[in-house]
Amino acid sequence: MYFLYLCNDFVQRQYDMNDLILRTLQGKKTERPAVWFMRQAGRVLPDYLKLRDLHSFDEIMHTPDLCAQVTLMPVHTIGVDAAILFSDILVVPTAMGANISWTDKGPVFSTPLCQYSDASKQLKPDASKLDYIYRNIDEIKSRISDGTPLIGFCGGPLTTLCYMLQGRSTDNQFNDAVSYIFSNPAETDRLIEALTEMTIEYARNQVKHGVQLFQIFETNAGVLPQNEYIAHFMPAIQRIGQAVKEMGVPVIYFAKSLGLGLQAVTPDMCDFVSIDWQMDFYEARKLVNPAIGLQGNLDPRILFASEEIIQQKLESYRPYWEEHHNWILNLGHGVPPQAPLKSLQFITNYVKRSW
């Protein structure tokens, strides 16, 4: 009995230590907004850039010690309220047979699937290829002693499929991928199904290894007409979100440029939605189901502005936060490369000291 009490007490203390973001996601009133930044690990961190001079991205990903170091860097250097697993949304395609090189220009697939009318037959699913990620999670968790929550994540099905089909980033709105999706609807459905199954297994395993909240990155939601996205891709979001929520872990859904399509997001998909910077925050609130909280939506380029301008923008969220509390401070997309680190630090300090 006494042992049980000790265990409970221990769990409770862990929970008390740094649970601001988890309490926010549970809809609780908190002392200040929780803050983290999409793409906070890597990119602008001086220690990361030094590490990248010595090791490739792939090497860091396959070395639990290095991966844990990078994951925890933003907690120490920027002062965010949560760490996000250092990984990439495109690890899921590698577990389906894709061969990816991480080049200076971003990820490049050796065999883009849009050249095959029977693309789904080219897939070679092997979930064990993701085992190294779970070893990374174990290592990260073993190094967190102050209860900082660990965020797990996956790509949304459209974003991931865009890369699988097109094979690389483009500045043309993924024309080849979208043309394929329109020209091969049955094959696209088969690809979505395979991808969703692998993503669910991957998400569940991340939770089993200890991630405490989970974000779905659907950066490319806006490359399709809203009704097409909602009809063909949102059911997969619902399945992934539900699989994670069933395990007791809250879900944040980021669907960039979804626009009015935000109305179609339901509480069985996610607990919070992350709002991009193009959408006015208060307009987004009118569109999103009231049972769902909001994250975002600072324009990432505000990081290049003066502290006065950043402060004004932060203050614009205060009336909402004071009334509703269900808002997580974040950007409307990832930290841009070359963004000044001191702006990120200014935001975390401001919210901790002046809120």
Ligand SMILES: Cc1c2[nH]c(c1CCC(=O)O)Cc1[nH]c(c(CCC(=O)O)c1C)Cc1[nH]c(c(CCC(=O)O)c1C)Cc1[nH]c(c(C)c1CCC(=O)O)C2
């Ligand atoms: C579309 C997308 C990708 N990856 C991701 C998305 C969705 C979010 C977004 O839109 O930014 C998500 C992602 N990628 C990475 C993380 C880890 C956590 C974090 O950065 O905070 C996360 C959450 C690491 C990474 N993923 C990548 C790097 C750069 C690797 C390097 O240092 O060379 C990092 C740190 C490579 C990557 N991976 C991807 C691209 C287009 C690139 C190249 C350009 C770039 O984003 O830097 C695909």
